[in-house]
Amino acid sequence: MAKKLSSAQLQELAIEKKIKRRNFISFSAFFIGAGAAFGGWKWLYNSPQETAGITAGTRQPLRRALNKTELFFRRIFSNDHVVKTYPKERAAKVVRVNSDIGMSTDNFNAANWQLSVVKKNGHVLKIGIEEIRALPKTEIVYDFKCVEGWDQIQHWAGLRFVDFMAHYGLQEQAEMEYVGMETPDGAYYVGLDMESALHPQTLLAYEMNDQPIAEVHGAPLRLIIPVKYGIKNLKRIGTINFSNQRPRDYWAEQGYDYYSGL
Amino acid sequence: MKVIQEKHPLAIRWTHWVNFPILMIMIWSGLLIYWANDIYSITIFGYTFVHFFPDWFYQWLHIPQRLAEGMAFHFLFMWFFTLNGIFYVLYTLISGEWRLLLPNRHSFKEAWQVLLHDLHIRKMVPPQKKYNAAQRIAYTAIIVMGFGSVITGLAIYKPVQFYWLTWLCGGYHLARIFHFALTIGYVLFFIIHIVQVILAGWNNFRAVVSGFEVKEEPAAVIEIRTPVVVKQKKANGKKTK
Structure with a gap:
């Protein structure tokens, strides 16, 4: 009897030991893992800001991630993926104004406005608003989306960017990778990947709700690019240029994603 | 006698x-x-009963003016978040764990019994394998929710490229x-x-870290021969049921 008991005790002890050993291993692994995760988080959270250039204002690793994510989603981009459109009645009568950067009235006279298009060879095309109005007009009623999270159904009309490029013989420029647009005072500027700029719903808009665009909405000519957040929809276009490198972009310098595509 | 019983792979x-931690970061950056x-x-x-969120809440967590950071x-x-979720679902499918996790035809009735038991209204413990009916429903629902977060997230992140997802979600x-x-x-x-x-206790919690639970089992086979031990075994048997 005594012998039996001791063997049971031995067994009990062996199990006890095994429990302790497994507990030790798994809890050590758990705490090491938790420590590593916490360390990794600290590293990321305290990682240095990127060097200010075309993009700025965010942590270096996060910018790298944004750029990699852009590459992934650009592969899904297609001209066949068009923005949903609505009947005209759905369009907002009071259109939200969210920004006036680059819209200063000093030194700006709408009557003298001309669009400057800087060609690859450096030549500058000067185009007046009447000339653009004379070209085929395209209308769109769609849900304008702001990076802040709000959206509004709006009605715009103008010249499709792809038609604009064809009409002014800018095929050579269309083969470049980026389009840059700036306000006349250079205070607001955006960079766009060419495929998004040439999307069939991208407009150089001069009308809103069947009326010439009001000053606050970007008269006389503004960009409406439904495949991007509002931050890319530059008002009062002054110059358009082309590049194989990313043109400067106002909000990409403030920590936002350069691509900002929808 | 103590026995090691494997629980969580x-x-x-x-x-x-x-x-x-990933979900915590997603919720925090989502708030930003x-x-x-x-x-x-x-x-x-x-x-208005609740406004999401009151100002004190934002101030407390330092939420304001960090949109770009939050997005990044x-x-x-x-x-x-997505890859971890896919890995989990694939594992449960391939290993057969899903059989223990998915609610079955008894689960909804039993889940009610679990609830009554947990609230101390009903004494009898409902039958269960690894997970009780309420757990099956909760742990399956949380996966469906995770899937829903990815789908609705994509629907608002790329509403043009994934227009069909946005449509599926009932719009932007x-x-x-x-x-x-x-x-x-x-x-x-x-x-x-x-x-x-917390209510389930240490043994249950430990299993999510170390993988096993410790159970009290009747003593070794040799001892069953004496009538006294047989009685003990019966008593123990009832307890575990």
Whole structure:
């Protein structure tokens, strides 16, 4: 009897030991893992800001991630993926104004406005608003989306960017990778990947709700690019240029994603 | 005598603990984004019960004016959240664990019994294997919710490229509301989960780290021969049932 008991005790002890050993291993692994995760988080959270250039204002690793994510989603981009459109009645009568950067009235006279298009060879095309109005007009009623999270159904009309490029013989420029647009005072500027700029719903808009665009909405000519957040929809276009490198972009310098595509 | 009983496979423990910090970061960065257009509230007949979120809440967590930062974090950790979820689902499918996790035809009735038992209204413990009926429903629902977060997230992140997802979610507005509501759901799940884990005790919690539980089992076979021990075994048998 005594012998039996001791063997049971031995067994009990062996199990006890095994429990302790497994507990030790798994809890050590758990705490090491938790420590590593916490360390990794600290590293990321305290990682240095990127060097200010075309993009700025965010942590270096996060910018790298944004750029990699852009590459992934650009592969899904297609001209066949068009923005949903609505009947005209759905369009907002009071259109939200969210920004006036680059819209200063000093030194700006709408009557003298001309669009400057800087060609690859450096030549500058000067185009007046009447000339653009004379070209085929395209209308769109769609849900304008702001990076802040709000959206509004709006009605715009103008010249499709792809038609604009064809009409002014800018095929050579269309083969470049980026389009840059700036306000006349250079205070607001955006960079766009060419495929998004040439999307069939991208407009150089001069009308809103069947009326010439009001000053606050970007008269006389503004960009409406439904495949991007509002931050890319530059008002009062002054110059358009082309590049194989990313043109400067106002909000990409403030920590936002350069691509900002929808 | 103590016996080691294997409970949670390594893959399940791994995905569980990896998900925890990732989901925390997703909720936090989501708040940084939501703040920029914080239009949701619970309003009935013109009376607002809760506004998401009150100012003190934002101040307390340092939420305001960090939209760009929130987006940058959100769009990095979304990958880890999604991949971890896919890994978990694949593991449960391939290993057969799903049989223990998915609710079956008895689960909804039994879950009610579990609830009554947990609230100390009903004495009898409902039958269960690894998970009781309420757990099956909760742990399956949380996976469906995770899937829902990815779908509604994509629907508001790329509403043009994934227009069909946005359509499936009932449009951009509804997708954003679902995406938000699911997050509130996680927080509620988390609170109940923590309370249940505390109530269930150390053995149960340890299993999610070390994988096993320690059970008291009747003593070794040799001892069964004496009538006294047989009685003990019966008593023990009843206890474990």
